[in-house]
Amino acid sequence: MIRWRQGVVRATGPGWPGVLLLDVDTSDGESLRALAYPDVVGTPRTGDRVLLNTTALDRSLGTGGLALVVAVPDRPDAWPAREAEEPGHLVKARYTPLQTMVLGVDDPEGAHHGRLADADDLGGMPVVAADLHSALPAVLAGVRLEDEGLRVVYVMTDGGALPAAYSRTVAVLRERGWLEAVVTAGQAYGGDLEAVTVHSALLAAHHVVGADLVVVTQGPGNLGTGTRWGFSGVSAGEALNAAAVLGGRPVASLRVSQADPRPRHRGLSHHSATAYGRVLAHPAEVPLPHGTTGHAATDGCLADVRAAVGELVHAAPHLRPVDVAVEGVVEALHGSPVPLATMGRGLEEDTASFVAAAVAGRRAAVLGSA
Template structure:
């Protein structure tokens, strides 16, 4: 059941990439809220707003933010139009019209139509959004900052790409050449109908030498083997292979997570790579100590993953040093690289592998 409350905007803290961060007074308490002007129009100090408060009340992973459903003080002006006719969030009250990269009115329509193959382009396939920054840093650290990296965001978690402060920071530092929001995700530099056309757009239009694919901030998990959006990793590996790319899987690895199912290699990764990925991928592993290595290897071997995927071990630490040099901090599940180094080192290792496979 959805929880709704009325609030009054105390101030607009920040307007960042088509998203507004607000202080909102709700029943005498000052709270934080996000507003997406594309969906609900701009809000100003003093406006009364209708809020979806469910995630905060349920203590879900929204970062302690409510979401503006409507501005009760005024009707928003229509969003600027374009020639697009593809709807995202289809058949919901907030369906939004975008100009997808594939459609006839797109200036890139012919490039998408002419696509034949990714021609072996390395594609890093992660699960958690927090893998994006260390993966990109791994690519750049190994190429002295010269790799052209693009990001394709799926709709497995947050749908608005503009919610990602990580993407904003990476673009600000010149670490991403561009972004594509695929499926029902929206707000990228380019929009695509699905993961296939999203990968094609990154290659054909953004001219990516390396592509990174993850969902947006957040993830859906249930503690069951099959009930998680992380399984999309296997499906994306299949898509990359079908299109002629080289998939590189980032395993979710942790030695700080207290949950047994996520110790070592997460059960989500094991299921995605063992049961869902039907095409071969390179699994990038970081250099770890002997005890950690033995557990990881045992998990991969017992799952049968080693029989149809190729494991490559690389040093992921240059990626973390690169991020530090750029002044970019990263966290996953509230943990930093100091708290849970292997998680981030795995993504950095994948970036290093991708750099080696990059076409010169």
């Protein structure tokens, strides 16, 4: 259940778009670093009393070591402005204490309803799906290695963080021009466009933004229980099903690792084998790194991945492996405007993870440029 605490803001620090960071002295004598979403709870300032949710923090789970501000109860002028005639009726984070109302991209009150009312086709637009949010900048590095001029949209699903603002990665990628737009789907919110489903998010990316390709993955953080089916990354297979049904070009970005201490994620992760081998029910390309990176451990891991995918294809003939050259990929990854990290491991520690994601982006860029 929820763990509540309260405290007083001692100082405010630099955040990033949509996020404010605070130092809070709690009523039980502890000092905590806290995060506030001004668009949701308002803008706290020094001296304000704040109500905090420390549920995940107290269990050392994935909030990045931060408490979350739930309310600034004593100062109504800090709360987000309320527009009486503000359009939109999509409720996200529904029936939770912090449910929020947004204007859906295909909402009848919005400007794009007519364009999307009968939209049903992506016109062959490539759609890359990945398991982890950490794959996003690596996929984009691969895209840009092939073609820097492509318009790329990120569709954020709700398997991890729900507020798009939580992702510092997305904030920097937008600032540097690596992303044209963000569409938040399902219960996720805070993107440039809001969608009810991944299907409508993909259609919005194509018909409203004019994307050349789309990358779909959950927000920062993910949920897994160490069981065959109990992980939020199954949504990668579901996203590619949506792309196929709508006439897109599904591209499966593999989750791999040369350094994960857990056997189920070493080499080809069981997440990818399950999401693409069993959840995905339509034909899809599986880009495989081809060539040598010059790093023995990385190349050995990728050779094992190629063999594992070969076995997977026998049981899942809808998958089509495609060789993608690794020439220049590691250099492109070093040019990422955000630090590359997956499960606490950086590019030097787990090069294979990012190379596998980058070749998926490179292949999608070829398809998007055709």
